[in-house]
Amino acid sequence: MSRLVVVSNRVADLRQATQSGGLAVAIADALKAKGGVWFGWDGNTLENETEKLGIDRVGDVDVISSPLTVEDYSQYYIGYANSVLWPLFHYRVDLVDYRPQYFEGYMRVNGKFAALLKPFLKQGDMVWVHDYHLIPFAERLRALGCRHKMGFFLHIPFPPADIIAASPNHAYLVEALLQYDVVGFQTSTDLNNFNRYVEENIPDAMGADGVIRCGGRTVRALRLPIGIDVAQFTELAEKTFEDINIDHMRRAILRQRQIVGVDRLDYSKGIPERFEAFSRMLHLHPELEKTVTFLQIAPPTREDVTAYAEIRMRLEGLSGSINGKFGDIDWVPIRYIHRPVPRPRLAAMFRSSEVGLVTPLRDGMNLVAKEYVAAQDPADPGVLVLSQFAGAAEELEDALIVNPHDTEEMGEKMELALRMPLEERQNRHARLLDRVKQSDVGIWMETFIDQLEGAGGADSVAA
Template identity: 45%
Template sequence: MARIVIVSNRVPSPTERGPRAGGLAVGLADALKDGGLWFGWSGEISAQADGTVKRVEAGNITYATIDLSQADYDRFYVGYANSTLWPLLHFRLGLIDFRREDLEGYIEVNRLYAAALARELQPDDLVWIHDYHLIPLGQELRRLGVKNRLGFFLHIPFVPASLFTALPQGNTLLWAFCAYDVVGFQTEQHRRDFVDCIEQLLGLTVRGDGTVVAGAVSMRAIANPIGIDARGFAALAAKGERSAETRRLKESLVGRSLVIGVDRLDYTKGLPARFDAFGRLLNAFPEHRQKVSYLQIAARSREDVSEYQALRRELDRKAGNINGRFAEFDWVPLRYMTRAVSRNTLAGFYRAARIGLVTPLRDGMNLVAKEFVAAQDERDPGVLILSRFAGAAENLTEALIVNPYDPDEIAEAIHTALVMPADERRDRMAHLRARVFDVTAETYCRNFLAVLKG
């Protein structure tokens, strides 16, 4: 049986616990259940970043990592990946900060990854590369003579040709996609936008099944939504409901309804409009004052990027304004924290919440929405409020779908959720849970690898 090789920008340590153990590590666990290799950056900055591979064996999985230099990190990660590609692919053209030297650094680091990875590969390995940091990696592997089946999955959105043309030398990146045998996207819309770019900007023909054939190029674009281990997370939530942390949270609410938001501190998550919406709820629907508390967990990230620093200052100011305006001596309406919380604790918090507030301006999928659904008590479930621009909205249609740019619409949805009858809450959640339990992390891995095997 072919060995599975996972490649991502950051490799999770096999000993990591807590918040970092979520996300990609959880989503890809099923791909490596029979063993394999996980390759990528160690997370370390080193003066001797020469592509030397460090290996850690954990069970039947090998974790292989390389270090980056400070210059590599600045140009590849902070520069091109997160100051150019991230805003572009989240439809935020005004935030793009492009520098030619960053693009060169991005390509050089992908070349470094390729040289190190090629030495690790066996002839029949299936190689599955993940996310926007590593788009050129397949092309660099091909240049080194690697013949293995190569797959790529983009976890964030894609944009139509009319926006992609804003990317300097963007066609070079599109051609890099064509080095893969399979390219996967979270939603059918993202796949269509990618196909739009391939056809309009490269002039290639895409068949009905998403296959691009041009000379030696044969690449297939598919939509394959990622899921969670729904059964496992539901069990975690049931257990977490009895945890000391969840008991403390419930006691602090004193019978009030809980609205919860859980995000990275990122300008794509729509947090300023979400804070505004909660303030407008309390202003427009005063009957909810002192009867609802909003907990926003926004773990800090990319603190060396100026836009993230500005966002944190803005949210600090908005939180202070809302609490200063509406708080009572025994009630703080908005609880805002910027440190990460473990998945175990979050599972219990989700189950305790009456509303899950998930309103990104643009998101590839958003697994928080699926975790909130899986965590609910079917007898007395909460309500999911979901941005129409989250990939999850393509499937989770029984949520209250909102435009994240409209704080008044979000406020009205929170009001609707707070007064929604129990029968309607149970009916909506039953449909949502059926979908979350059907499209899981296991089906995501199984479906992509089935296509990649050919």
């Protein structure tokens, strides 16, 4: 069996029982099950260049990691990846901050990473690269003589051609993706956007069978929605935490219910709109005052990017304003937590919350939606309110689907969720859970690997 070599921007600590972040969770679960190599940035920055690598063996996985220089971190990570690609791929052209040195840093780091990984590759290895930070990775490896089968999975959206064209490097980005043997996307929309770009810009490359043939290479693009380890997350949700149980019992005694949202602090997640929708609900339904609280957990991320500091200030202002308007001595409408919460505790919080609010303005998938479903008690499940622009909405049609830009509609759907009768909640949850199980992380991993194993790449490394 071929060895799996996973490459991602960050490597996580596999010695931890659980991971934070959708990509880290999915990769950790996949590698622990199959074994192989995980390569990427170790999260550290140094003033000067170093070729020293961190190498750790955890079970059947070799974790190989490298630091970044301060300059590389600034240009590759903060610059091109998160000030150009992230807003661009989330349809926020207005937030793109393109600078030529950012792209130079992006290419430089991809080249360095490729050169560092090459000595560890063995004949027969399959290389699986993840996400927007590393789009050029296969092209850089192939330039070094590597002929392994290589796959790429994009965890964030892939935008329409007229949006991606806002990057001066858009043609190169797509050409770099065509250096992989298999390219995976979260949704049909993402796959169609990619295929349409190829059809419009690379004549005769797209075959009638959907296979792309370009420059002597054959590339298969596919939709493959990522999932979670459903059984593991359900087990986590069933564990008890005294403080969470006490809070749940207190709310039950007071006949109060809880809406929960869990997101990294990011402008793509629609958290300010969510706060405003909650406020609108209380305004339109004053009978709900003192009967419902909104718990929003939003740990910090990419604090070096200006847009993230701005959204933090906006949220702190909104939560304070709403609590000041509606709150009372014995009731705080919004509880806003700006720090990470361990995954087992999140699972328990999901299970004890009557409504899960997942309303990004644009998201590749959003595994929180699937985690909320998996965490519920089937006998008395909560209700998922889900943005139509989350990738998960393509699968989870039995959620209450909302337009995250329409705060009044969101408010009404939250109110509907709070008064939904038990039988309807049970029926919706049963169908949602079935869909979540159909795209379990194990199925996602095995399907992608099967596609990569069947690809036509050679398995040798040039001397």
